[in-house]
Amino acid sequence: MNRPQLSSALALIAGIIFTCQAAHAEFKQPHATGIETYGYAWNSPDQDMNRALAHKADAGKGEAAYKVCKGCHKPDGAGLAEADYPQLAGQHASVIIKQMMDIRAGRRDNPRMYPFSGEWIVSAEEIADIAAYLNQLPFPTTNGKGNGYNLPRGKALYLKDCASCHGKTGEGDAKKFYPMVAGQHFSYLKRETRESRDHGRRNASPEMVKVLKNYSDADVEAVSDYMSRLNIVR
């Protein structure tokens, strides 16, 4: 191969590699700054989120749009304990909207769900509809629970550190975007609590992370077990 041929062949290969990478990159979750960054403000205003929050949500439309979600989160919104798919039935609409928007914007890393959460498959308005639909689904009690060995410790930690925001019965606070933790799968609560402690859940509230800093793995497990057993009378 002479030199001009070689260089044009190299250029072609480089071109192909570049094109492939560009096509691939387009599908990757974006990365936004979060708790690891100095000056991070929890729940700062977001255009996508404001659009969803301003939308007059329609639970009926939400049921249809929920289609793409139920392949993992199941038709009754119960998720799947063994796969750490969170249960969503009865969750506050504001919480679902915030978490979805955090994933879309890359403030919460979730490569598993990202392909199913973008604007190519659900609009901001549809997310609000889905959230309204999920919020009115009956609260499940068949969620995954822990081994129950350390519930007194879990209860003590919860009442001391968590109840002031997430509520005595784990009901959360819709207005403040605090999730309902009652009836959530133990496996999911454990993973998210640990991730929050270790700065892996980058959209976590700094106040909560501060509280969790001194939690051992056993503490995380105990408090998660306790939360998974909280039951809300609605």
Next chain:
Amino acid sequence: MRPLVPTPLIAMISIVVSITFTNIVQADDAAAKAIHIANEVCAGCHGVDGNSLVPTFPKLAGQQKVYLLRELTDYKTGKRVSETMAPFMESLTLEDLPHLAAYYAKQKPAPGVVSNPSLLAVGKTLFLQGNSNTDVPSCDSCHEEDGSGSGKFPRVAGQHSEYALEQFRLYATGKRTNGARVMKAVAERMSEEETRAVAEYMASMP
């Protein structure tokens, strides 16, 4: 003598009638043109009624109208690329496409062919339950339990398994890029056996 019906009213009625009639004729013309295109341009590969006989060419009969129109439009605008389709798309205008999509959506789909029945059980489980170990969602959530699809989610029931397999491959390798973000993730997460099994199960659905 005064006329029984005032002249302006007659004029109004005749205008309304003629506009309505023109619309009907135009719609009929377009539908007839769509049938003509289906026969002259598409039938060679996709069959006269959209039930292709060659398993690498997709069946279009009974396909979701919204999905078909999106795919046709994407072929026309270059968002979905196929060397085979390109020369045929050139003879069509964007205005033809909705009528063509409507024509195929109305045709009766023929049953598919299963070539490896031993895979059906695995295919059925994946289609209805997904695989939570690898985060593959169940297919029925978008494509419906009976595989009939809805709106932008295509009908998959009775589709040729060869065509379905090729699409899984194109999605997984990033070569089919239109409407592909969801399906790329799904196809990437599926094993070779799961892909074959689901393609067989889809072909088996009436």
